[in-house]
Amino acid sequence: MMKAAEIMTKDVATIRGAATVVEAVRMMKEKNLRSLIVNRNHEQDAYGIVTETDVVSKVVAFGKDPKQVRVYEIMTKPCVIVNPDLGVEYVARLFVNVGIRQAPVIKDELLGIVSMSDILLRSDFIEQPKALILEQKIQESIEYARTICTQKGPTSPECAVAWDVVEELQAEAAHQKVQKLEKTAFEEYCEEYPEAISGRQYENWCSG
Template identity: 30%
Template sequence: MKIACDIPVSEVMSFPVIKATKNMSIYDIANIMTENNIGAVVIVENNKPIGIVTERDIVKRVVSKNLKPKDVLAEEVMSKKIITIPQNASITEAAKIMATHGIKRLPVVKDGELVGIVTQSDIVRVSPELLEIVIEYASITPEEKEVISLDTDEFSEEYINGICENCGYQGRVRLYQGRYLCDECIEEFEEKEE
């Protein structure tokens, strides 16, 4: 018998994944989300995940800027620093990745190709005790900040557990121009500077 925490993500993930291409309009992607009652669409190229568009991305990068969804492409809105997990990884590993990176869903891959998606809800449904990891991470106050060093090509800076001073997001933030910001806000500021 498998202990709930040792269950591979392939046993709890949703599949097939609702996906889109980078050239689809946000209008079409929003309709896909509505029709399928989902909060995100994985953007793929040759069935390999290259980004993800979430409801939050649409609100922050399209609606709040009063852009026309039919005129905005997925590649302009998607989070490009997509974090994936192998299908044979455990749900404990998935929960830790979600907590560390402050995300709610992980595309699941096999040999780099998209085979599913696992969400916090999927994990909690089969292993409620893992919810504590996510709750504990989200409840960290700025006074309890802990440095996290991520050794990947995408995240080579030092991060702390804290609150984004721009949007209020609680989780992984880093110092950017004198303020602690989440990756999404940093990305927005960098886009404005270009």
Template identity: 30%
Template sequence: MVLNAEDIMSPIPSPLPEDLDVASATKLMAKDHRGYVLVGENSTIKGIVTEWDFVSKVMATGINPEKIKLGEIMSTEIRSVAEDTPTRKVTVIMSKNGIRRILVGKNGRFVGIITSRDILRIFEDYVENVENVAGKYGLL
């Protein structure tokens, strides 16, 4: 059985407004246990801000996070895959582009997100299945 992007994706959180200050956004990231926030309005996503954006564009430069807006530090180049993209291809795209998150699209809109944690979860399931099969044949 081949798993596709739709099989491992998580629902996308509601985007935050571009004019929200970074300090408030990082509090939401911590509360929701996410390493990112999506930026936009309604269901339109314009960008993403990750924990790396916060560290490299705010903290490392000494900018007060209460004085800078998400729209000023968001990455607007959003990588995405179609819902029927095989998981293997998703992992290759993420690896080759050095990204830990990728959005999933369906019918012209984003419907989910895949993170490196989602990939690790399916890898864990795969290893468990291999161990079970190997155990049946006395290979462990």
């Protein structure tokens, strides 16, 4: 699974919040960028972001003089940030949920910027689709859980922990598909071994 740090652009263009929109547009044109990160004023301050959409919707659309408008007047601050260790599919989901196209990658300091284009052009979602990898992990975890339960017993703590792992993976797969998980692999296992429920810390886990 690729991470944000692996697909981000490390050479980040930054600008002062007090700069004019003219300065921001010139920098965007020179560097062929759609957004700029707005610098912090001190360590406790937040980073901001100004995009081409901000310029068009807040300056051009109202006929304002870009020489008289400052970046801080149209920027978003604090902006959505991405942890460099975040998986690419979660970066994509974050962008969709929040309605953005790019975000700075930050961990203690500004490390880079990641965009929709980076996800499309630099990630391995075509070669390594998350859904298939996740399904493979689920099947492997189910096999492992059944093996452990056979060795240690269906009521053992080891068996319970192994099924916890399976259910977390299944929950993630269901969330990714936006589907309700009708029956977990552990519930199916309980139909074969009803005593397994006694090894769990939860009540009413098995349906049968």
